[in-house]
Amino acid sequence: MTEHAALVAGDPIPTERVNSFLGSAPLRGAGLYQFAAPPRGATSHNEPAPARRQTEPPSVARQRRRWATQVIVTDELARRACAARGLKPPPEVSPAKPLTLAESDVADLGSIVAAALAHSQAARALLAALESEQTVPETAVQDYYARNQDRFLTPDALRRGVTPFDGAAPEDLLPYDAVREGISRELRKAAGRRAFFGWLDQARGTVVYSHGHEHPADPSHPDHEHRH
Template sequence: MERPGGVHEDDPLGGDSVTPEHAALIDGEPLPTARVNAFLEAPYRGAGLHQFAAPPRGATSHDGPAPARRQMEPPSVARQRRRWATQVIVTDELARRACADRGLRVPEELSPAKALTLAESDVADLGSIVAAALAHSPAARTLLAALESEQTVPETAVRDYYDRNQDRFLTPDALRRGVTPFDGAAPEDVRVYEEVREAISRELQRAAGHQAFFGWLDQARAGVTYSHGHEHPGDPSHPDHEHRH
């Protein structure tokens, strides 16, 4: 049976399926499926399966070229890859709108031929969807930078972080000698607070910016309705869902 707004295509499992003309509705406005398709067809390299669903198959090491064509993959993997890509494009569109509302200037789009590269550390910290959205979307990066700049880190929080993480601030000499705070490091084995205060403050501000971005994204996605086949890859209402932490 054909769903409204879609066209029939061959189902890899056999039978008919439907490709909707839009991947999602954002506050009632359609997000064209063509944008998801373009993202799926773009070169990719970077981190592999993480948290919510698999990034596009065919990923190589960070230094190797992306293959011209992806190898055949199980239909369930292809479906999850499309759902994952939809989340990236939805995040991009939501960020564009948020930047427009805030009067933020967004840099020009990346060239479609530019390979999407995800750092393993970013995937670990952010999850594959948000990491990919930030790598793909100038608007998402612009919004994140704005949110980060708005965060204020109290001096007490910076000092508390320093006091609770002495192992991160051992001097090079102490590290060479194998000193650890748990063995009773001497005061001279730890870098003084004034030397590391600014770096700690930047790190905490960056973390607070990420949390603000996550909070914004959770609220912004409340106005999104997904078309069949484009649901969140972790949505338990469809049989292929994956939700990894």
């Protein structure tokens, strides 16, 4: 049996790290990534289902292992990136409770990256560093304010059913100066996430996966699915 799930820049990632992560993310439901992407309206998975784990189709178990490998590889890559940048994230600790993901994060980031950020302090530290490096031009903030006026209607305008499409008056909108900081923060966050995705895509180029640990969407294995 292969003792490593992947090689990162030639260094082995032990399968035990993948097994440990799988053990910290109990299943809920029988879906492929149910423990990664909660059902609509749910925000956590804290109901282990050992019976389902025993009876799940082999193809589902294989895909789950591949998915978990991606999370662990992302953690390893982030640790190395933090070290290269001189960042020192807090030491990793064994999870005291099942992995918890926000449904919005899964929708926005994909379940692999969302789970990696929930699991890995190094990934969170790297994302924070990338976000802090982003510069948002004033023109971008102004443009966002102008194009998304439905987000900046006053409470009174909302009560009256005013919409920008009907021609909102200036007094129906929150003043630009009052919302400018929040818009800038949101745009910086989005830019930081794009930078994180760009980093991850490039960093994965150093990874060689063992058989049974390929990316879930890798077309070279028969069970592949384009799901994240």
